[in-house]
Amino acid sequence: MSSFKVLGINDAGTPLRFGGDDLDKINNILNGQDLTLDIVIDNEWSFNSNKLVLRDSSGSNKIKIATSAEAADWIITIPTLGGNEEMLFADTVQTLTNKTIDSSLNTVTNIPDSSLSQITDKAKLPNDTLYTNDSQTITQKKIDIQANSFFRLSRYGNYTCTLQRGIDATGLLSGLVGLGNQLDSVSNNRGNYNIWQTLSGSNNDIAGVVKFDAPITKRFKNALFRFVFIFDNNSLSNRRIFKGFGPARLLDASDTVPVASNESCFLFGHGGADTQFFVYHNDASGTCVKDSTSINLPLVATNYILELEANDTSVPKKFTWSLWDMDTTGDKGTLQGTGDITTRIPAQTSDLYYHDIVESVMGTLINNKIYYNEVFTQ
Numbered sequence: 001m002s003s004f005k006v007l008g009i010n011d012a013g014t015p016l017r018f019g020g021d022d023l024d025k026i027n028n029i030l031n032g033q034d035l036t037l038d039i040v041i042d043n044e045w046s047f048n049s050n051k052l053v054l055r056d057s058s059g060s061n062k063i064k065i066a067t068s069a070e071a072a073d074w075i076i077t078i079p080t081l082g083g084n085e086e087m088l089f090a091d092t093v094q095t096l097t098n099k100t101i102d103s104s105l106n107t108v109t110n111i112p113d114s115s116l117s118q119i120t121d122k123a124k125l126p127n128d129t130l131y132t133n134d135s136q137t138i139t140q141k142k143i144d145i146q147a148n149s150f151f152r153l154s155r156y157g158n159y160t161c162t163l164q165r166g167i168d169a170t171g172l173l174s175g176l177v178g179l180g181n182q183l184d185s186v187s188n189n190r191g192n193y194n195i196w197q198t199l200s201g202s203n204n205d206i207a208g209v210v211k212f213d214a215p216i217t218k219r220f221k222n223a224l225f226r227f228v229f230i231f232d233n234n235s236l237s238n239r240r241i242f243k244g245f246g247p248a249r250l251l252d253a254s255d256t257v258p259v260a261s262n263e264s265c266f267l268f269g270h271g272g273a274d275t276q277f278f279v280y281h282n283d284a285s286g287t288c289v290k291d292s293t294s295i296n297l298p299l300v301a302t303n304y305i306l307e308l309e310a311n312d313t314s315v316p317k318k319f320t321w322s323l324w325d326m327d328t329t330g331d332k333g334t335l336q337g338t339g340d341i342t343t344r345i346p347a348q349t350s351d352l353y354y355h356d357i358v359e360s361v362m363g364t365l366i367n368n369k370i371y372y373n374e375v376f377t378q
Contacts, residue, residue, distance in 0.1 A: 004030045217245075217310075219317070220348045224309040227356060228326070232301045240359045241269035242280070244308045245319075245352040253359055257288045264346035266319045267355065268306055270297060279321055283344045295323060295337045305332050310352075318342045 004027035013019020028035060052065040088094060101108070217223040227243050242251050242258055244267040251258040255271025259282055267280040277295045282288040303326035311318050318340045327333035346352055 006031075217352050218349050219310045219319075219346050219352070220312045222310055222312055223352070224307060225354065227306040227308075228304070229306070230301055230303055231298055240271050240357075242267045242355055242357045243306060244268050244355060245310070245346065246355040248351060248353050251355060251357055256290055259288050261286050261288075264350040264352065266308060266310070266341065266346060266352075268293075268308060268321050268323075269357075277323070279339070279341060281319065281341050281344055281346075283346060284350065285344070289344050291339075291341070293321070293323070293337050293339065304336075310346075312348055316342045317345065317348070319345050 006024045006027050007020040008024065009020045011020030013022055025035065029037070029039075047065070049067040050064045054063040054065070055061070056063060086094065088096070223245075225244055240253070240255060240258075244265070246265045246267060247259055247263040251267075252260075255273060258267065258280060259265045261282075262284050263282060264284045265280060265282050265288065268277065269280070270277050275297055277293045277297065279291045279293060280288055281291070305324045305326055307320075307322045309320045309322075311320060320338065320340050322338040323336045324332040325334050325336060
């Protein structure tokens with residue numbers, strides 16, 4: 001540190017004469033003494049690069065202000081602080097608050113996931129970002145079947161999903177088994193066809209239908225069967241229809257009791273003499289119960305969407321039927337009726353097989369077309 005001579009002669013000077021004390025005060029300032037003076041400089045005072053020096057809090061280390069070569073004169077503006085503040089430096093660990101950073105004008109790199117808070121505007125994210133509750137089409141993604149659970153897994157066409165997992169040789173999900181092509185005619189001299197699923201089943205099954213040697217589902221699986229079909233109004237009094245859950249055999253040719261007293265079922269359909277749709281249900285404890293839905297059979301060909309759902313988590317346990325007509329886009333239109341059945345229903349672990357049966361009572365040809373059937377299990 002520089003040392004300037006102090007006179008120390010106690011010469012205060014006069015209004016007309018510069019005194020020794022005045023010179024001592026200036027020299028003491030230059031010598032680094034704290035004279036508790038408030039010195040105001042209202043003129044430009046230039047420091048060359050590396051010549052403006054700040055001392056650290058110990059007084060032993062220097063912090064020099066270095067500048068760069070500029071093409072013109074510039075002004076550094078200190079904003080309104082509103083309180084005590086710290087200066088921001090490039091490599092110093094500091095926490096920023098009340099700052100807005102425009103990412104389009106800056107490059108932001110190496111941000112850890114733990115430092116991200118929340119992005120509320122989805123438009124700011126890439127187009128292929130997946131969201132939990134949005135309807136999106138996924139392409140070119142790999143999903144580990146073994147490591148994930150699939151709820152209500154299905155596909156268009158006559159398909160059902162069993163309890164298996166994995167991909168088969170054809171690229172389909174294992175257990176997603178085709179149940180045959182669209183059915184539009186009969187398969188034997190009784191004038192009936194059915195989709196049913198045991199290898200030892202009746203020879204009344206239509207040719208080419210894949211059958212199963214395992215039950216499709218149980219009540220505790222909360223299965224939902226969806227049938228999308230055309231109900232043709234021809235020969236209304238000459239046929240029976242049964243769609244839904246049933247035993248591991250071809251259903252009985254009966255207008256009232258398609259299953260035996262020791263079998264379980266939950267079926268939607270009608271008998272040969274009926275003018276309304278009915279629900280058939282049994283818990284293997286007695287004669288099958290037949291309840292009217294109060295929905296009249298249509299007098300013109302009608303497209304329907306039928307859903308039969310098991311609910312083993314509700315109180316009480318129940319099976320639900322719902323019938324819609326189909327709108328012009330192929331989706332559910334007007335709800336024709338719905339109902340819950342809580343008594344005389346299949347037990348929690350009873351084997352339930354998939355049935356879609358149309359039978360001609362008089363043995364005449366009938367026309368029944370299926371758009372697709374889906375079986376959902378969780």
